[in-house]
Amino acid sequence: MPLKVIEKRDVEPLIRHLMERFQVVGIKKKDGKNTYGVIESPAELRLDSCATITSPKKYFFPQRETLLQFAVDGSWEPQAVVEAQPRIIFGMRPCDIAATWMLDMAFSEVNADANYLEKRKRALIIGVDCKEPCDEYCFCKSMGTLEVETGYDLFFTAADDTYIVRTGTPEGEALLGEWGKAREALYEDRVKLRAVQREKDERFKEALEFDVEELPRFLEDSYRSLLWDVLGEKCLSCGSCNLVCPTCYCFNVLDEVKLNLSEGERYRVWDSCQLEGFAKVATGENFRERRGDRVRHRFFRKGKYMKEMFGRFGCVGCGRCTRACLVHINPIEVYNQLKGGE
Amino acid sequence: MDARLLPTVDLDTIFRPRLAQLLNVEEMTAKEKLFTFQLKDGTPLGQDPGQFVEVSVFGIGEAPISVSSSPTRGDTFELCVRAVGNVTNALHRMAPGATVGIRGPFGQGFPVEEMRGRNVLFVAGGLGLVPLRSLIHAVLDMRQDFGAVTILYGTKNPSELLFRNELAQWEARDDVDYQVTVDVADESWRGNVGVITTLFRGLPVDPRNTVAVIVGPPVMYRFVIREVLGKGLPMGRILVSLERRMKCGVGKCGHCQINGVYVCQKGPVFTYSELRNLQEAI
Amino acid sequence: MKPKIAVFEFSSCEGCQLMFANLEAEILEVLGAVEIVNFREIMTEKGDDYQIAFVEGAITQESEIERLKKIREQAKVLVALGACAHLGGVNCMKNYQDQEEVRRYVYKERAEWFDTIPARPLSAVVPVDYAVPGCPIDKKELLEVTKSLLLGKKPSLPDYPVCVECKMAENICVFDKGMTCLGPVTRAGCATICPTFGNKCEGCRGLVDNPNVNSHKQVLQEHGLSVQGILNSFRMFEGYLEVAK
Ligand SMILES: Cc1cc2nc3c(=O)[nH]c(=O)nc-3n(C[C@H](O)[C@H](O)[C@H](O)COP(=O)(O)OP(=O)(O)OC[C@H]3O[C@@H](n4cnc5c(N)ncnc54)[C@H](O)[C@@H]3O)c2cc1C
Ligand code: SF4
Ligand code: SF4
Ligand code: SF4
Ligand code: SF4
Ligand code: SF4
Ligand code: FES
Numbered sequence: 001m002p003l004k005v006i007e008k009r010d011v012e013p014l015i016r017h018l019m020e021r022f023q024v025v026g027i028k029k030k031d032g033k034n035t036y037g038v039i040e041s042p043a044e045l046r047l048d049s050c051a052t053i054t055s056p057k058k059y060f061f062p063q064r065e066t067l068l069q070f071a072v073d074g075s076w077e078p079q080a081v082v083e084a085q086p087r088i089i090f091g092m093r094p095c096d097i098a099a100t101w102m103l104d105m106a107f108s109e110v111n112a113d114a115n116y117l118e119k120r121k122r123a124l125i126i127g128v129d130c131k132e133p134c135d136e137y138c139f140c141k142s143m144g145t146l147e148v149e150t151g152y153d154l155f156f157t158a159a160d161d162t163y164i165v166r167t168g169t170p171e172g173e174a175l176l177g178e179w180g181k182a183r184e185a186l187y188e189d190r191v192k193l194r195a196v197q198r199e200k201d202e203r204f205k206e207a208l209e210f211d212v213e214e215l216p217r218f219l220e221d222s223y224r225s226l227l228w229d230v231l232g233e234k235c236l237s238c239g240s241c242n243l244v245c246p247t248c249y250c251f252n253v254l255d256e257v258k259l260n261l262s263e264g265e266r267y268r269v270w271d272s273c274q275l276e277g278f279a280k281v282a283t284g285e286n287f288r289e290r291r292g293d294r295v296r297h298r299f300f301r302k303g304k305y306m307k308e309m310f311g312r313f314g315c316v317g318c319g320r321c322t323r324a325c326l327v328h329i330n331p332i333e334v335y336n337q338l339k340g341g342e
Numbered sequence: 343m344d345a346r347l348l349p350t351v352d353l354d355t356i357f358r359p360r361l362a363q364l365l366n367v368e369e370m371t372a373k374e375k376l377f378t379f380q381l382k383d384g385t386p387l388g389q390d391p392g393q394f395v396e397v398s399v400f401g402i403g404e405a406p407i408s409v410s411s412s413p414t415r416g417d418t419f420e421l422c423v424r425a426v427g428n429v430t431n432a433l434h435r436m437a438p439g440a441t442v443g444i445r446g447p448f449g450q451g452f453p454v455e456e457m458r459g460r461n462v463l464f465v466a467g468g469l470g471l472v473p474l475r476s477l478i479h480a481v482l483d484m485r486q487d488f489g490a491v492t493i494l495y496g497t498k499n500p501s502e503l504l505f506r507n508e509l510a511q512w513e514a515r516d517d518v519d520y521q522v523t524v525d526v527a528d529e530s531w532r533g534n535v536g537v538i539t540t541l542f543r544g545l546p547v548d549p550r551n552t553v554a555v556i557v558g559p560p561v562m563y564r565f566v567i568r569e570v571l572g573k574g575l576p577m578g579r580i581l582v583s584l585e586r587r588m589k590c591g592v593g594k595c596g597h598c599q600i601n602g603v604y605v606c607q608k609g610p611v612f613t614y615s616e617l618r619n620l621q622e623a624i
Numbered sequence: 625m626k627p628k629i630a631v632f633e634f635s636s637c638e639g640c641q642l643m644f645a646n647l648e649a650e651i652l653e654v655l656g657a658v659e660i661v662n663f664r665e666i667m668t669e670k671g672d673d674y675q676i677a678f679v680e681g682a683i684t685q686e687s688e689i690e691r692l693k694k695i696r697e698q699a700k701v702l703v704a705l706g707a708c709a710h711l712g713g714v715n716c717m718k719n720y721q722d723q724e725e726v727r728r729y730v731y732k733e734r735a736e737w738f739d740t741i742p743a744r745p746l747s748a749v750v751p752v753d754y755a756v757p758g759c760p761i762d763k764k765e766l767l768e769v770t771k772s773l774l775l776g777k778k779p780s781l782p783d784y785p786v787c788v789e790c791k792m793a794e795n796i797c798v799f800d801k802g803m804t805c806l807g808p809v810t811r812a813g814c815a816t817i818c819p820t821f822g823n824k825c826e827g828c829r830g831l832v833d834n835p836n837v838n839s840h841k842q843v844l845q846e847h848g849l850s851v852q853g854i855l856n857s858f859r860m861f862e863g864y865l866e867v868a869k
Contacts, residue, residue, distance in 0.1 A: 031796045031822075053794045063792040067357040072401040072775070074441025080358040104348060110607065111592040114351040121345050150344055169344055223621060236808040236836045236843075239784060243791035250596030253357075253589045257401045257771055264401050266357070270792060273596060275784045276834055281587045282427035285560060287600075287622065291836070297599075305602030324791065326799060326808060326843045402777050428777050435776060 003185035004165040015042035026090040051134035055246030068266040084118035095318040098145035099246030127152035137319030139207035232292025234327040239272030241321035359443025391476035392451030398443030405429035412479030461489035467558025496538030542569040549574030580614035630674035634681030680705040696750040707759035712745030757829040789816040809835035
């Protein structure tokens, strides 16, 4: 795929151009923190910011999403609801692009989930490279997600007064082609890109004290570790870690009827395996009753189960869960402690 | 992933139920009713014994329920439901003619083909008879294809016995060894008293050629599996059906997970050898 | 037959009354399925035939105990409406009393203030089937509960904490703004209204079923709250629980 170059000063016009045809979403400021939101004017978009509270997964898998419309008495065929609109996510970070890969796998495997996939397919992803770690919590480098080769339509890397743009798909290429202001990269640009990438890599430190490929084994060996009880005592079962995680995709399904009591909709909402009732059944049996068991389940999912299912880790090292956790349960510390054989 | 590599999907999604009509309701016990349904599009449900469906009572919600009837017996299907919560109580309030939604059948049922030619030892505890019944019917309908058939059934007390007519028929058959026990007897009870494991004493089991199929409440499994292992059965020929919280039934929502395994996908029927390394299973 | 709903009021604050008054029209008009037989002042408990009783307010006088028992006898379903009815305790008084009064109240000097019995939730007097928690109640939730009852569905309160809704709403956690918050142990369902508007959660909906109170206390301490401050923040709405212990 060709490499292109865009002058930084041309980015605003590009966004404006895209906004004419698409809903453009990206990172905006909210109360001094960052969140993904709809870009109303190009100046709002913060291509340099990262560490958003939640991940852009909400554009493919919203917090609440209608699945079905029905008549309470079943007098007409229930109608499946799939909402999707063309959209550009401008400024997705490498970690979130890697996380999107994971969600793509989860929602297309065996029973393809149209509600996710239609939104995903109608979205174009413009990635933006990180220059330095978002903060002390992220550990993307250790999880191998600091660089992504696929999963984007375009990918911007800042270099001096330009963005050097990798095109990942024909759609991405067409987007630039039709805009017309991107130029082909020259030899100097390639050199520059490599230099930027090298510098970037140096700024990121390894946070894991071992090769991440060993993680499933360490987890396996510590299934009965006391560490889970210790963490369980601290954990508030507040679910924040799951809700902000870009690879979590568990949900609950509920019915809501209209005021006429004769029609209604079925919807799904984000759920969290850390919540008390997640595995509880109507007879009162709770299959993951202890907090420590729930904490363990989360880490096993991220570091083992998803790897076994999909071939990649369910943690992309974005650090969101640590930022959100009031009792400082931090995956890197947990993983490193496991290695210590605790 | 490159969005072009994503599968094309049916916009008539995995979450849309088909409509089914309630044909008949039969009271089994104080808490359980047997419901007979037919899909409104006239097609048979197409279940394998041991599979389950997600039943919608629209406006209330969905619940996973085992199909209790065998595919060898006609185009209608039966669900036996205990009233415990919202959906199940709403079902209990329904009268023939009412409409529900059905998704599925889902999950992996019992491996009937692999069981052919073998002796079958059924062990049912309480509501566990409901999913087992579909397999028992299938086996009895193809009786000549199987070796010795033993059915052990236990409930807390006599009033909780399900499918009484059928129990009497099994009892009467020469080609079925049927034994029943209750934890606590009442005045009228003349049979065995004691937990289900007491039925294993002196029970003839040929470990070389028997498949054990065990379904019951979570507490039952550990003890019964120990008995069956004690009879010398290999772990791969011990089948169980597990219950977990389920929302989607199609491997997405995460609620049914046992360690790394989605019960709605890989189960609900498992061999004991599949479960042995899943610490959360039993 | 339309189910008949009656609404009763004990000692409650203006917030809850207002919320209900706003809803009256909606419930009456839109839910044509119900008939409201008793509404606040115009009620006489005896001999009325209603199936569902919504009861707001805490019990603060001997005479109210008798009245409530009569309501319980008549109603098939009794729903506690609002924090006062649901939790009793300090209930909605925080809205019009200053903090010092509230504190003295929970320090069991209430005799000075009320020539009555200690305020208590309905559930301390009669069995309560369901609750619409909150101070004031959330309109949407009240409608959901009403709809559920009419559909024969058990209205279920979320058994997870406010943080869940707060994270879904992508709020900035008020702990990050130097405040403290009871969200991690408080039952969700209010659409995290206080943190959404930059305020801390004061726990008006009561605790989740199994809160990790110890760990939460440590969090509060870490963020500068003294033990006394912690007690006070809990007593705001959990006052009755503590008195009951
Ligand atoms: C594979 C499978 C087969 C089952 N077969 C039968 C059967 O044949 N007959 C029968 O009476 N019961 C069966 N159950 C149990 C039945 O699913 C629950 O009793 C039922 O979901 C309770 O729903 P509710 O809405 O009435 O209860 P509520 O307490 O209102 O539950 C709310 C929701 O939680 C989930 N849930 C609660 N309990 C369970 C549970 N035990 N298992 C799974 N999800 C649960 C459901 O999504 C349910 O709708 C089966 C469960 C599974 C997993
Ligand atoms: S964010 Fe922290 S306290 Fe909350 S559930 Fe996750 S690990 Fe537990
Ligand atoms: S587990 Fe934590 S660090 Fe890993 S992807 Fe999820 S939120 Fe990010
Ligand atoms: S976690 Fe890594 S890849 Fe993700 S935004 Fe932060 S620095 Fe970038
Ligand atoms: S503001 Fe309160 S409710 Fe919201 S996340 Fe923080 S602690 Fe939880
Ligand atoms: S955020 Fe807390 S105090 Fe505010 S309404 Fe909700 S439960 Fe009540
Ligand atoms: S029931 Fe949803 S994943 Fe199994």
